[in-house]
Each structure stands twice: as C-alpha cells, then as structure tokens.
Amino acid sequence: MKPSRMDNLLGLLRIRVKRGVNLAVRDLNSSDPYVIVKMGKQKLxxxxxxxxxxxxxxxDLTLSVTDPGLNVLLTVYDHDTFTKDDKMGDAEFAIKPYVTAVSMHLQDLPCGTIVTTVQPSRHNCLAEESRVIWCDGKLVQDLILRLKHVECGEVEVQLQWIDLPGSKGP
Structure with missing residues (x-):
C-alpha cells in the first residue's frame, strides 16, 4: 500500500506576508506588487x-510541510493589465531552523524567550539576524528578506507553526 500524503505531513507552516519596503518602481512612478510563495509543488x-x-x-499563506529541508521561494511581481507581470525580485529562505525549534516541543517559556537565532549569510536572503521567539504559547520567527535580482526592496514575513491532529509533527 502506498503511503498517503497525510503520512508524511509534519504540520502546516503559516507565512504571514507582512509588508514590502522600498520595492522597485516598475510602472510610471510606482508599482502594483503582489507576492508568490512556493515550496516544493505548492504555490500561493x-x-x-x-x-x-x-x-x-x-x-496569511499556509503551506503543508512534508520535508523541513525544502526552502521557501518568495517572488514579488508588479501586476500589469495588458502586458506580462514584471518581476520585482525574489528571496529564498530555509525553514529548517524554525522547524527544528518547533520539534523541541517547548512549553511554558516566558514570552519573548529567544530559542534560536539565524544570522544573515551568503546562503540566505536575510537583511538582518532573525530570531525564533516564544510568544503567547507559540514559536514565531520574523524575517526581513532582502530581494535578489533587483535594484532594491525587502519583504517582511513571519512564520508560525500549526500542528495537525494525526500528523507526525516535526
């Protein structure tokens, strides 16, 4: 018998796409931005x-997590009515540090406790260090992502984990 997708499901990752900062101008004096988030075969x-x-x-965009080793690719586009939408940069980030923190099954920590910190490097798109923090009974990670392949722009996102009954958990 073939295992169902549910057998491999660790849980859900909620990505709150908060805001864009100083995004590139692609129209006359502005842009009409939207974000596409991809992980594996999922696209939101x-x-x-x-x-x-x-x-x-x-x-909030919610992805099913079956492999914590997969990265999330975030791409910003400028919506155009009559022509192909213009790409306004992209950023990739690993969810592994966050999922690893979730898998510790921490409880009852003081709000604001830093569980782990991810430093900006050549291997990620972080504009500054990112912390996984215990807050109000759950772990959250805020990321400020510097967009690549574009002259300027950052996107701020927040990660949150959603446990599912019947899932393996991380």
Missing amino acids: KTRVIYNDVNPEWNE
Missing part, C-alpha cells in the same frame, strides 16, 4: 496592492 499568492512601493499585505 497574495492580493495585489495598487500604486505602492511600500505595500502592507498582512496576509
């Missing part, structure tokens, strides 16, 4: 924010 998209290079999405 935020709504378009019109005429804004500092958009506030505050939108």
